[in-house]
Amino acid sequence: MIHFKEAMAGIRKEAPLVQCITNFVTVNDCANIILAAGGSPSMAHDIREVEEAVEGVQALVCNMGAIEDTEAMVLAGKRANQLGKPVVLDPVAAGGTQLRRDAAARLLHEVHFSVIRGNASEIRSLAGGQAAGSGVDVSVSDVITEDNLMENIELVRQFAQRIKTVIAVSGKMDVISDGTRTVVIHNGCPMMSRITGSGCMLTSLIGAFCGALPGDSFTAAVTATAAMGVCGEIAEQQRxxxxxxxxxxxxxxxxxxxxxxxxxxxxxxxxxxxEG
Amino acid sequence: MIHFKEAMAGIRKEAPLVQCITNFVTVNDCANIILAAGGSPSMAHDIREVEEAVEGVQALVCNMGAIEDTEAMVLAGKRANQLGKPVVLDPVAAGGTQLRRDAAARLLHEVHFSVIRGNASEIRSLAGGQAAGSGVDVSVSDVITEDNLMENIELVRQFAQRIKTVIAVSGKMDVISDGTRTVVIHNGCPMMSRITGSGCMLTSLIGAFCGALPGDSFTAAVTATAAMGVCGEIAEQQRxxxxxxxxxxxxxxxxxxxxxxxxxxxxxxxxxxxEG
Amino acid sequence: MIHFKEAMAGIRKEAPLVQCITNFVTVNDCANIILAAGGSPSMAHDIREVEEAVEGVQALVCNMGAIEDTEAMVLAGKRANQLGKPVVLDPVAAGGTQLRRDAAARLLHEVHFSVIRGNASEIRSLAGGQAAGSGVDVSVSDVITEDNLMENIELVRQFAQRIKTVIAVSGKMDVISDGTRTVVIHNGCPMMSRITGSGCMLTSLIGAFCGALPGDSFTAAVTATAAMGVCGEIAEQQRxxxxxxxxxxxxxxxxxxxxxxxxxxxxxxxxxxxEG
Known part of the structure; x- marks a missing residue:
């Protein structure tokens, strides 16, 4: 049982300050969706201040779209780990280039993440599987479908268990696991892939929920993903x-x-x- | 008496070119609000060209959200000072980290600003007062209210007089002083803090008005602040x-x-x- | 005769992946307009990965608004040339500063572009003519009008022929030439210059059409320009x-x-x- 209502109430009540080290393409949308949810964003990313900045926030989001800020992510992430604050990773295009494979490996090695959210090819790349990612989008062969759902649930669960991190795979079906429980969410709509930033915004939203629910990253990731999907459907109906x-x-x-x-x-x- | 109508007419007539060295979070909104007001934006910020670029513009805006561009702000600001062009500072999160305290001190030392616009905690930090800023937002203890208005008017006026700069403090009540006259504006609405960039956009708008009214930064700052507040109310009514x-x-x-x-x-x- | 319908059908069918090395002011809009047209954007711009990234895309867009990424544009552009992929240049404010004149000269020397799109003063600057550009906008003396249309058609045609590149000059009238054929487009509206990014978005759209029609950059540039103009008129009617x-x-x-x-x-x- 997921405490969705409590999570929603919590984010409005706590108004968490969320620091995002994120890319310039969608940074404005990420800030505004955190504000929409009831949180407050800080986009400080300068290597000279990220460790100090993280002291004042409730959660940290590292978005690999800002690949040039990898060092800042490592510093801020380690500081957040010391302080016991949740850190969320978006491994944008993680398998796309050698630079990104190296950055992802380094981040996983140096920082403990509470949640990692990506599309199937990004998560497969992190998990050591073979991903055929093209650019930032999921490649067709990495899509989770009804046909391969059960094996993917097991893959995600094992990976979550192995690195002790909530893994959230976004797609037509979202698969989220903490290594024991796994939730599959069927919300959302194809239009979400016709704007830039659906993924980045969801990761920021997960960060905001983690800031409000620091002890329960699984509920945070599931609620944020569900909220994003439901809101996508509302927006699609309006469209x-x-x-x-x-x-x-x-x-x-x-x-x-x-x-x-x-x-x-x-x-x-x-x-x-x-259940696992 | 503030010549609001003349200021409004002036910005549409002069169509000032405004250079903004500003942060990546809200840069698009800053450019579009300058265009909305009738000005024209240039976002050149490369250290190798800012001094040359400033020669062709009517005003310069330095936004400390772009903390990595502090050196570019110093160079461009000094050149604008030589050329007698107005320079506006937005000391984003000025008291938030040591890096920002240092950058703010350096900017105040090297550049003469026509207008400095920030929230109460940012301005207090610059003025040497004690600010408890959290992230980029004003901290509650630094909010100007009916109860502490008169003492804050005096604080702002003295600071403006000391550094010979129009000081514009944004909040529920906006307090703007040139060291002699002080205007308090009661427009705006709480929704303005539920989007990113309200402050950055206002600073850019002040820059545009300064470009149209180079000899009267006080009227520029007051008119821009009033316009932003009135427009916030219009937008809130629509919402x-x-x-x-x-x-x-x-x-x-x-x-x-x-x-x-x-x-x-x-x-x-x-x-x-x-009146002072 | 221009195959507009086939070009429109092509971009929706091919869904080209377009890499843009572009500026932070309008990067979000550029990504969203590529998605709107049916393509898929990648904004990878880090010098360490652009050559690898370009291998997976159908077209590359270099936008000189990102002047600090000139080196990345050179590397990515040369790689795209080796791979026979179309490269589009937007020489933002090309004549505005020495830094930009040098960057433009270097890009033209090192990379072969399929299409170069800019306003009249930017294109004149590239062509070695005298431009009086102020900031990023076209200066009045560089505007193409009914009175100087025929001479400008010839200027653009000659420049296109000389550098074997489709040249697209945007303005009240758009003039696009491949050195033989020249098309003049009368669509669009003045509102397009009251938002930031009309030019950047058009260049990104040209990139998307080039990705879908790699063998016919002229049709790509003409169709994208016509589509943008028609869409501007639709949006203006709505406004x-x-x-x-x-x-x-x-x-x-x-x-x-x-x-x-x-x-x-x-x-x-x-x-x-x-016809030429």
Whole structure:
């Protein structure tokens, strides 16, 4: 049983300050979705201040889209680990280039993450599997489908258990595991891949929920993923009604997070839990 | 008496080119709000060209969110000073880390600013007071309220007088002083703190007004602050009518600046002047 | 005769992956307009990975707004040339500072571009003419008008022929030449210069069309320019109906690209072809 309502209430009550070391493509959207959820963002990423900055926040998000800030992520992540604060990783295009494979390996080695969220090819790359990632998007052969769901649940669960981190794989079906429990979420819509930043925003949202629920990263990751999916569906319904496009969809998606009620979330979620 | 109407007419007539050395989180919004007001933005920030670039513009904005560009701000600011062009500073999170305290001190020492705009904790940090800033947002103990208004007016006025700079403190009540006159503005709304970039955009807008009114930075700062507050109220009214969220509010806020008439501004402003 | 319909069908069918080395001001809009058109963006720009990254994409866009990434553009551009992939250049503010004149000269010397798109003063600067560019915007004396159209067509055609590159000059009238054929497009609207990124977005869109039509950069540049102009008109009609401003116009412009049908494009285009 996942305490969705308590998590939603918690993020509005705690108003966590979340530091994101993230990429310039989607940084504005990441800041605004944290604000939409009730948190407060700090985008400090300068290597000379990240360790000091992390002392004042409730959670840290490291987004490998900012590949040039890998060193800052290591420093901030280690400091956050010392302070017992949750750290969330988005391994953007982790398997795409040698630079990213090296950065991902280094981050996993130096920092303990509470949650790692990526698409299937990114997570497979981290897990040592063979990924055929092209750019930042999931490659078709790495997509989790009904046909390969059970084996992927097991893969994700094992990887989560091995590195003692909540693993969240985003896609048509989202698979999230803490190494024992695994949740599969069926929300979301294809439009989410027609805007830049759906993944980055979700990772930032997970960071915000982790900041509000520091002891329960699994609930944080599951609730954030469910909320994002439900809000994507709300925004998609609006798009179909208004005849708008991907730019308005992005705006409506963030608005939906802003206005999301506990009731909307509970009614909208479609998920199953698999006990390890 | 503040010449709001003349200032509004001036920015549309002069169409000032404003150079912003600003942070990647809100840079797009800063450019678009300058365009909305009738100005033209240049975001050149490379240390190798900022001095040359500043020769062609009507005003320079230095935003410490781009902490890695501090050296570029010093070079561009000194060149703007030589050329007699207005320079506006946004001391983002000035008291938040040692790096920022040092950068703020250096900027104040090397560059003369026409206007410095920040929240109360940022301005207190610059003024040498004790600020308890957390991240980029104002900390509660630094908020200007009805109860502490008179002492804060005096603090801001003295600081403005000491460094011969218009000081603009943003918050529920905005306090703006040139060391003699002090204006308190009561416009704006809480939603402005639920988007990223309200402060950065206001500073950019001040830069645009300074570019149009180079001899009168006080009127520029007051008019920009009033315009931003009135536009925030317009956007908030739209949000309540439409049931939208913070992302649409951001869009509507910039649109409101685009469409703001002198009449709307005059009818909407709520302010008092305190003579020194 | 330009195969507009086939180009539109092609970009939706091919879904080209486009790598953009572009500036932080408009990077989000560039990514979203590529997605709107049916492509997929990658904004990898780190010097250590751009050559490897370019191997997986269908086109490369180099935007000189990211002046600090000039070296990365050279490396990525040379690799793209080796691989026979189209490379598009946006010479942002090319004549504005010495740094940019040097960067433009170096890029033209080291990389062969399939298309170069800029405003008249930027293109004149590249062509060795005298440009009076101020900031990133076209200077009045460099505007192409009915009066100087024929001489500008010849100037653009000669430059295109000389460097064997499709040259696309954006403005009230767009002039695009491959050195033999020259197309003049009359679409678009003044609002496009009241948002930041119209030019950057168009260049990214040209990159996406080049990725879908690698053998025909001329058709790619003409179709992208026509599509952007028609979509600008659609967005402007919406703005006038809704009474919105430049921020909503930006959103509606990207939405219009998302929803653009081949029929809308064919009905909306206003153009002439001049044979060499």
């Amino acid at each position: 179909l009604q208004k005849g708008t496009g991907n730019a308005t969809f992005r705006t409506d998606l963030i608005d939906a997070v802003f206005n999301l009620t506990e009731e909307q979330l509970m009614e909208g979620i479609q998920y199953e839990i698999y | 309540l009518q439409k049931g939208t969220g913070n992302a649409t509010f951001r869009t509507d806020l910039i649109d409101a600046v685009f469409n703001l008439t002198e009449e709307q501004l005059m009818e909407g402003i709520q302010y008092e002047i305190y | 006038l109906q809704k009474g919105t401003g430049n921020a909503t116009f930006r959103t509606d412009l990207i939405d219009a690209v998302f929803n653009l049908t081949e029929e809308q494009l064919m009905e909306g285009i206003q153009y002439e072809i001049y």
